[in-house]
Amino acid sequence: MNTDPFHKLAALLIALLMAVALVAPSSAQGPVPEIVATQQTVIQDLSRKAEEIEKRIEANANDDARLADLRLELDALNKDILKAGVAFRPRLSEINARLESLGSPPAEGQPPEAEMVTTERQALLSEKSQINVLIGDAEATSLRVNRLMEQVSQMRRDLFANTLSKRYEIDYALLGEVAEDFSDELSRLYMTVSSWLKFVVQYKLSSVLTAALFALAGALVLRIGGGRLFGRLIYADPTDPDPPYISRLSVAFWSTFLRSAAIAVFFLSTWFFFDYFDVLRGDIGAMLRALFIVLALILFVNRLSHAVLSPKLPNWRLLEIEPRPARLLVWLITAMSIATGADYLFSEIFRIRGAALALTVGESLLATVIVGILLILIATVRPFADAEGRPKAWPMVLRIAFYIVGAATVLAALLGYIGMAKFVSQQIVVTGAILAMMYIGVLSGRALSEEGAFAGTALGRRLGERWRIEEATFDQLGLASSILINIFVLFVGLPLILLQWGFQWGDIRAWAYSIATEIRVGTVSFSLIGIFTGILIFAIGFFATRWFQGWLDDSVMTRGRVDAGVRNSIRTAVGYAGVALAGLIGISAAGIDLSNLALIAGALSLGIGFGLQNVVSNFVSGLILLAERPFKVGDWVVAGAVQGTVKKISVRATEIETFQRQTVIMPNSELINAAVGNWTHRNKLGRIEIGIGVAYGSDARKVHALLLEIASAHPMVLRNPEPSVAFLRFGESSLDFEIRVFLSDVTNGVKVQNEIRFAILEAFAEHSVEIPYPHRTLIIGQDDLARATVPPDGLSAPAEEGPRPAEVAAKPSSWRRRRRSPSPDLNADVDDET
Numbered sequence: 001m002n003t004d005p006f007h008k009l010a011a012l013l014i015a016l017l018m019a020v021a022l023v024a025p026s027s028a029q030g031p032v033p034e035i036v037a038t039q040q041t042v043i044q045d046l047s048r049k050a051e052e053i054e055k056r057i058e059a060n061a062n063d064d065a066r067l068a069d070l071r072l073e074l075d076a077l078n079k080d081i082l083k084a085g086v087a088f089r090p091r092l093s094e095i096n097a098r099l100e101s102l103g104s105p106p107a108e109g110q111p112p113e114a115e116m117v118t119t120e121r122q123a124l125l126s127e128k129s130q131i132n133v134l135i136g137d138a139e140a141t142s143l144r145v146n147r148l149m150e151q152v153s154q155m156r157r158d159l160f161a162n163t164l165s166k167r168y169e170i171d172y173a174l175l176g177e178v179a180e181d182f183s184d185e186l187s188r189l190y191m192t193v194s195s196w197l198k199f200v201v202q203y204k205l206s207s208v209l210t211a212a213l214f215a216l217a218g219a220l221v222l223r224i225g226g227g228r229l230f231g232r233l234i235y236a237d238p239t240d241p242d243p244p245y246i247s248r249l250s251v252a253f254w255s256t257f258l259r260s261a262a263i264a265v266f267f268l269s270t271w272f273f274f275d276y277f278d279v280l281r282g283d284i285g286a287m288l289r290a291l292f293i294v295l296a297l298i299l300f301v302n303r304l305s306h307a308v309l310s311p312k313l314p315n316w317r318l319l320e321i322e323p324r325p326a327r328l329l330v331w332l333i334t335a336m337s338i339a340t341g342a343d344y345l346f347s348e349i350f351r352i353r354g355a356a357l358a359l360t361v362g363e364s365l366l367a368t369v370i371v372g373i374l375l376i377l378i379a380t381v382r383p384f385a386d387a388e389g390r391p392k393a394w395p396m397v398l399r400i401a402f403y404i405v406g407a408a409t410v411l412a413a414l415l416g417y418i419g420m421a422k423f424v425s426q427q428i429v430v431t432g433a434i435l436a437m438m439y440i441g442v443l444s445g446r447a448l449s450e451e452g453a454f455a456g457t458a459l460g461r462r463l464g465e466r467w468r469i470e471e472a473t474f475d476q477l478g479l480a481s482s483i484l485i486n487i488f489v490l491f492v493g494l495p496l497i498l499l500q501w502g503f504q505w506g507d508i509r510a511w512a513y514s515i516a517t518e519i520r521v522g523t524v525s526f527s528l529i530g531i532f533t534g535i536l537i538f539a540i541g542f543f544a545t546r547w548f549q550g551w552l553d554d555s556v557m558t559r560g561r562v563d564a565g566v567r568n569s570i571r572t573a574v575g576y577a578g579v580a581l582a583g584l585i586g587i588s589a590a591g592i593d594l595s596n597l598a599l600i601a602g603a604l605s606l607g608i609g610f611g612l613q614n615v616v617s618n619f620v621s622g623l624i625l626l627a628e629r630p631f632k633v634g635d636w637v638v639a640g641a642v643q644g645t646v647k648k649i650s651v652r653a654t655e656i657e658t659f660q661r662q663t664v665i666m667p668n669s670e671l672i673n674a675a676v677g678n679w680t681h682r683n684k685l686g687r688i689e690i691g692i693g694v695a696y697g698s699d700a701r702k703v704h705a706l707l708l709e710i711a712s713a714h715p716m717v718l719r720n721p722e723p724s725v726a727f728l729r730f731g732e733s734s735l736d737f738e739i740r741v742f743l744s745d746v747t748n749g750v751k752v753q754n755e756i757r758f759a760i761l762e763a764f765a766e767h768s769v770e771i772p773y774p775h776r777t778l779i780i781g782q783d784d785l786a787r788a789t790v791p792p793d794g795l796s797a798p799a800e801e802g803p804r805p806a807e808v809a810a811k812p813s814s815w816r817r818r819r820r821s822p823s824p825d826l827n828a829d830v831d832d833e834t
Contacts, residue, residue, distance in 0.1 A: 047141045068504035071152045078145045085138040160502045163419040178362030204279045211273030219266035236316040246447040252307035253444045260300045267292035290348035294341035301337035301433045305330045325383035336374045340429040343367030368413040368421035375406030431500045438493040445485035454478030534590030541582025621668035622651035631678045638677035686746025693734030695770035710759045717741040734772045
């Protein structure tokens with residue numbers, strides 16, 4: 001071995017160079033960015049969760065409920081993966097922007113760039129590559145999760161199909177085995193339940209009593225409170241001989257729903273409090289839950305059949321069925337629900353306790369055969385009566401359907417297709433009851449929406465007694481109630497039907513969450529929760545604006561003696577501003593991106609330019625009127641042929657009430673573009689004129705002084721400006737005067753004119769001043785009178801004895817001034833001149 005110092009130094013230098021070469025790439029990359037390190041851990045955890053869920057899917061391949069829950073977990077996991085990938089977007093945008101600002105590295109042959117720029121570019125490219133690697137890992141995990149979701153869906157479909165199509169061998173040996181196993185299983189079940197009851201009595205009796213008391217209290221609150229609130233909607237009045245159909249529908253629907261809801265609340269509360277106080281064991285809790293479900297089902301079906309058929313109250317039936325068949329149908333339908341409920345209860349008990357498969361097959365066989373036979377018996381019932389009172393069977397189509405479904409259920413069970421028979425029997429009882437309940441609810445809502453229906457309900461009568469509500473408002477309330485009832489029926493009934501058709505609560509929750517949080521139409525997505533939130537915020541803002549308007553008007557402006565017109569303008573402006581602000585906040589809360597509406601806004605602008613010119617013109621004119629206030633509410637205005645008092649100024653039109661109490665809606669653009677007279681613009685000071693004529697020959701100065709005295713004596717006439725009397729003209733029949741007086745409130749002009757005219761008549765009568773009127777003097781000659789009496793056919797009339805009429809000289813008519821008599825007779829004013 002060579003130990004020369006030179007060789008040692010050379011070896012040391014080579015080692016150092018190799019170390020630098022190995023460390024150089026790492027140094028070039030620099031430290032791992034914080035976001036990369038954080039998201040790398042997150043993505044690795046998500047990948048591990050996907051592996052765990054895949055193992056659990058394989059372990060629960062035959063459990064549909066568990067697979068549904070795993071499907072929900074996969075959906076949530078997929079959303080977390082998406083969030084992890086999206087978290088890189090801001091940083092990637094920054095990196096790309098910075099790389100673009102740095103530019104491309106210099107090409108070969110060009111001057112080199114600064115070392116700092118090169119180092120920064122390499123660091124950014126390194127970070128970008130690391131982010132891209134993590135995004136690729138996230139995408140791979142997402143693809144894996146999507147594959148698992150499709151696998152779970154396919155497994156659940158296969159399970160459902162296998163359940164319906166699987167065939168069991170049915171023979172006498174099976175029946176004997178079932179009987180023996182059933183006896184043994186009942187004995188073991190009795191021992192299990194009795195041991196649990198002993199434990200409860202010794203150690204948990206107080207907890208059980210407390211739980212039962214709480215559950216009973218909740219059910220009683222719902223039952224009694226609902227009865228007091230809805231009253232006649234629940235109870236059928238036996239003294240009513242012919243209740244309206246809407247009342248029968250309401251009683252059938254609400255009595256069934258509220259009583260069933262009270263029972264459900266009792267069972268749910270009992271199970272919840274038992275579980276809360278640690279009264280239940282795992283197996284006992286599951287069996288008790290199944291028992292409560294069965295009892296609730298039986299009571300619901302029995303209550304619904306009584307509500308529809310009403311065997312004791314014929315007048316309240318929804319179907320025209322005779323009393324005896326109605327009672328028989330109630331018994332048969334209730335028996336079907338008992339058989340179906342017992343099948344479900346024992347199937348759950350045997351599943352929980354791990355009993356032999358033969359037990360489940362045997363009891364399901366018995367239950368489905370019973371349901372099929374009961375359905376055939378229902379088909380044989382003759383529920384109706386013909387015109388002569390003889391029993392009449394079901395309609396042919398319905399009767400054949402009963403026979404076919406009942407026979408098919410029995411035949412499928414006897415052939416060994418227990419799953420198919422069990423599924424059909426459950427749909428007949430449970431789904432049939434739910435659909436009947438939904439149908440009654442929809443009919444009840446439809447009947448409530450008819451004109452005048454809501455006013456006749458108990459709630460409508462109560463509202464009418466307390467508040468004065470118009471008929472149109474009642475109809476609107478009825479329509480709104482109908483819509484709410486239909487929505488309620490849909491949201492309650494549809495999930496229950498889906499549960500009967502093989503779906504799980506997890507599926508329904510996932511669909512409901514998807515519908516409530518994101519509905520995508522093309523590239524636009526919206527959320528029902530966001531929309532409802534926006535509507536709620538807008539409603540709150542709207543009512544808050546109305547409250548603020550009332551408070552501002554009543555508490556601030558009224559106390560400040562603000563003019564009525566100013567108050568109306570301020571109130572209107574506040575209303576528009578508040579509603580607009582509430583609308584903008586509501587739209588923002590609904591998650592609607594207004595930038596997406598740019599195209600629609602452009603189209604609307606085009607439409608406004610062509611089709612909405614008048615509307616926009618009136619709107620702008622209304623804003624001008626509210627701002628400039630040429631008139632205000634309460635002003636006496638004259639606009640063309642319309643004269644009256646302004647009642648309301650809106651942004652589109654102004655409401656004017658004439659003195660004949662006619663309301664005229666005048667577009668604001670007409671008030672802006674045409675001349676408008678305002679008697680009370682700045683104040684109510686105004687002048688009125690009263691014209692009067694006196695006979696020729698009257699003392700004009702005396703009349704002038706008399707009229708001036710009358711005007712000055714009136715209490716409403718202002719002293720400054722003082723009243724005046726003008727001698728206007730020499731009229732055809734009179735000397736014309738005019739009284740001119742000023743009033744502090746010109747709206748009292750008609751009253752003042754009347755009172756002054758009465759005073760003038762009294763004063764003229766007292767001072768013998770004549771008020772003339774025109775007279776016409778007619779001079780009629782005898783020849784004119786004779787010609788007027790000639791027969792129209794030209795025949796000569798018989799000669800009459802007497803003197804020949806004198807020649808008549810026609811004279812033109814002339815005006816004669818005559819003194820008015822107390823009771824003038826027009827005939828007395830005719831002068832005959834010969």
